[in-house]
Amino acid sequence: MSSLRPFCLKPWLAAPAAAALLLLAPASPSRAQTQAAQATPAQPADPASAPRPQTTVAATSPEHRGITARAIDKVKEVAKSAGDIFSRVPCLPSKGGAKAMGSLPHVASKLVAGQPVVIVAFGSSSTAGFGASSPEFNYPNRLAAQLRKHYPTADITVVNAGVGGEDAPEMMKRLQTQVIDVHPDLVIWQVGTNAVLRNLDPGETAKLVEDGIGRIQAAGGADIVLVDPQYSPAVNQRGESAGKMVKLLGKVAELRHVGIFPRFEVMRDWHETQSIPVESFVIADGLHMNDWGYACFAQLLGDDIIRSVGQIKLGVNVPADVRTYRPM
Numbered sequence: 001m002s003s004l005r006p007f008c009l010k011p012w013l014a015a016p017a018a019a020a021l022l023l024l025a026p027a028s029p030s031r032a033q034t035q036a037a038q039a040t041p042a043q044p045a046d047p048a049s050a051p052r053p054q055t056t057v058a059a060t061s062p063e064h065r066g067i068t069a070r071a072i073d074k075v076k077e078v079a080k081s082a083g084d085i086f087s088r089v090p091c092l093p094s095k096g097g098a099k100a101m102g103s104l105p106h107v108a109s110k111l112v113a114g115q116p117v118v119i120v121a122f123g124s125s126s127t128a129g130f131g132a133s134s135p136e137f138n139y140p141n142r143l144a145a146q147l148r149k150h151y152p153t154a155d156i157t158v159v160n161a162g163v164g165g166e167d168a169p170e171m172m173k174r175l176q177t178q179v180i181d182v183h184p185d186l187v188i189w190q191v192g193t194n195a196v197l198r199n200l201d202p203g204e205t206a207k208l209v210e211d212g213i214g215r216i217q218a219a220g221g222a223d224i225v226l227v228d229p230q231y232s233p234a235v236n237q238r239g240e241s242a243g244k245m246v247k248l249l250g251k252v253a254e255l256r257h258v259g260i261f262p263r264f265e266v267m268r269d270w271h272e273t274q275s276i277p278v279e280s281f282v283i284a285d286g287l288h289m290n291d292w293g294y295a296c297f298a299q300l301l302g303d304d305i306i307r308s309v310g311q312i313k314l315g316v317n318v319p320a321d322v323r324t325y326r327p328m
Contacts, residue, residue, distance in 0.1 A: 106221060107223050108309045122175075126288060142299070161174075205245065209249065214256070232286060
């Protein structure tokens with residue numbers, strides 16, 4: 001990874017501001033109470049169907065109705081655009097090869113038995129969804145929608161446990177309460193980017209992640225998939241550290257027999273092989289993904305999860321430490 005080529009930061013496309021949308025998007029009433037605050041809704045909720053507030057002078061004024069109507073229209077516009085986000089730039093699998101993510105026996109067994117499936121998306125700001133124009137476009141929401149569409153009769157909950165600015169040291173402090181105590185069937189752990197940006201020792205980060213995996217496995221045997229750093233200008237400026245981090249996380253996944261989604265290589269393929277401009281998937285800060293980036297990341301990750309579950313349902317158990325190459 002020492003050959004990683006850093007980018008020179010230049011003007012990127014600015015991410016759309018959506019503070020009003022964040023306030024308008026209601027929580028899904030169908031999720032369990034213990035996860036309602038973080039559970040990902042199956043589809044964007046329609047604010048028009050939400051309970052009406054008690055009548056007040058402000059709520060009945062023409063000016064207020066105009067602002068509310070415009071905001072609702074904007075939410076509906078965002079919801080509609082989610083369906084055709086790949087119309088201009090398609091989300092294609094890697095033209096090269098990627099390491100097999102490994103099978104997900106815990107999730108597969110739950111789906112076969114018709115039991116509820118709980119997935120925890122654990123990570124930092126790119127899990128929380130910084131840079132997305134609305135909550136619908138963060139990767140856990142996009143992933144939840146894809147999995148529910150593929151398994152329409154399954155009860156699938158995706159909990160977003162992303163906190164901006166954190167890496168392994170901070171994540172370990174909330175591992176018990178926000179991951180283990182939720183009793184997940186699958187943990188998708190995105191980690192390593194902030195360690196690179198903060199000049200933390202990649203070896204120390206890898207050790208903490210390995211310890212965390214051990215705790216999750218000891219608590220109930222949930223399936224685990226690691227997600228390594230993103231390919232972006234800010235990360236590539238620290239190419240040597242990023243390369244070490246990607247390599248060490250891959251080694252941890254292999255040693256602990258868990259899956260890994262190679263986000264760095266997938267995003268590099270977008271730019272270097274598929275010739276997609278970096279500003280098409282990274283916002284102006286040169287670090288975080290935009291709506292398209294999150295959507296394509298979620299799509300490819302979801303494809304891998306569906307494929308891995310399918311292997312188990314067909315009776316083909318592929319351990320996560322088997323590193324075969326295949327089209328993603």
